[in-house]
Amino acid sequence: MPAGRQGIKLARMARDEALSWRPIERGDVEGWSALIAAVQVADHDREYYGVEGLLDLFQDPYRDFPRGSVGIFDGTAIVGYGTLMSRTAADPEHQMRYWGAVHPEYRGRGLGGRLLDWAESAAVPLHRDRYPGRPLALSTYTLSGNREALALHEAHGYRPVRWFHGMARDLSAPLPEAAEPAGFEIVGLTPDAWEHARLLRNDAFRDHWGSTEMTPESWAHFMAVGAYRSGYSFIAYGGDQPLGFVIGHEYEGVTEATGHRDAYIALVGTGRAARKRGVAFGLLSRVLAAAKAAGCDTASLGVDADSPTGALGLYQRAGFTMEHTSVTHLKSLPG
Incomplete structure (x- = not known):
């Protein structure tokens, strides 16, 4: 190796030795949020997480921060992170989810690959605690235009398996007319109807790729997040029969980063028996009108590009357009 390049390598190693690795704690969320903001700017990522949203993750019953998270620290500054989330079932395999990134100024030093190595190692004991003897896979996502991230995952044995659009x-x-289908009634989603919505969600998504049922435990956490907005959440009934629902969020991190308010449609689903009857479109129309009346500037959502229910066409009819596409990668691990 030429002397100049050897000097560069030694200097890089010296810098890396100054970095420390440890689990992420609640006290780290201010720095963690700033790190995510820097990554978003560099990668043109639209997943904004403020402090409130990150703190909510510590209450998730399917996350284990002491064993399933790691931060890379340069002194007191967090410059990289990785987290794992277990799923509610291993059917047919447990697709544990990984989420991580490295600060743009610390890239090119192998830290992204080391985070993936950490995730694959840390996932195994977490998986065995929940689903002993069942197959394990690790899923992660990248933006479709992020060549470096795509190459990193390919080099580590991950294969692209699914594409999702951000809309x-x-x-x-002009908003679509908020008309209710004949014989249906759309009302606000109050706590006494949350269980109806959970059962509808499980029915609506049981034929969707990668979806597992939401347990009462995971649903309680989902409905308790600080971003939940009851004013953007509705449920449709036909008589006493629940038919469909929509749940809206609003993230402070988005407002802080962009300067505008966005109503994020976190979930919308129709029971299988009520599909193709205008329920979902009626719910979307209602939440868009409510968000506009509340002062929101935009609405957004994510959708599986190959949704079995034709959701992409539904959202396009409601005026949504695609802004970006993410790729889900999967790798089988020894469980």
């Missing part, structure tokens, strides 16, 4: 619409543009 948005301007609420200042």
Whole structure:
């Protein structure tokens, strides 16, 4: 190796030796949020996480921060992170989810690969605690245009398996007419109807790729997050029969980063028996009108590009357009 390049390598190793690795704690969320913001700017990622949203993760019953998270620290500054989330079932395999990134100024030093190595190692004991003897896979996602991230995952044996679109619409543009289908009634989603919504969600998504049932435990956490907005959440009934629902969030991190308010449609689903009857479109129309009336500037959502229910077409009819596409990668691990 030429002397100059050897000097560069030694200097890089010296810098890496100054980095420390440890689990992420609640006291780290301010720095963690700043790190995610830097990554978003560099990668043109639209997943904004403020402090409130990150703190909510510590209450998730399917996350184990002491064993299933790691931060890379340069002194007191967090410059990289990785987290794992277990799923509610291992059917047919346990697709544990990984989420991580490295600060743009610390890239090119192998830290992204080391985070993937950490995730694959840390996932195994967490998996065995929940689903002993069942197959294990690790899933992660990258933006479709992020060549470096795509190459990193390919080099580590991950294969692309699914594509998801991020969609948005301007609420200042004309909204679809908020008409309710004949014989249906759309009302606000109050706590006494949350269990109806959970059962609808499980029915609606049981034929969706990678979806597992939401347990009462995971649903309670989902409905308790600080971003939940009851004013953007509705349920449809036909008589006493629940038919469909929509749940809206609003993230402070988005407002802080972009300067505008966005109503994020976290979930929308129709029971299988009520599909193709206009329930989902009626629910979407209602939440868009409610968000606009509350002062939101935009609405956004995510959708499986190959949704079995034709959700992409539904959202396009409601005025949503695609903004970005993410790729889900999967790798089988020894369980």
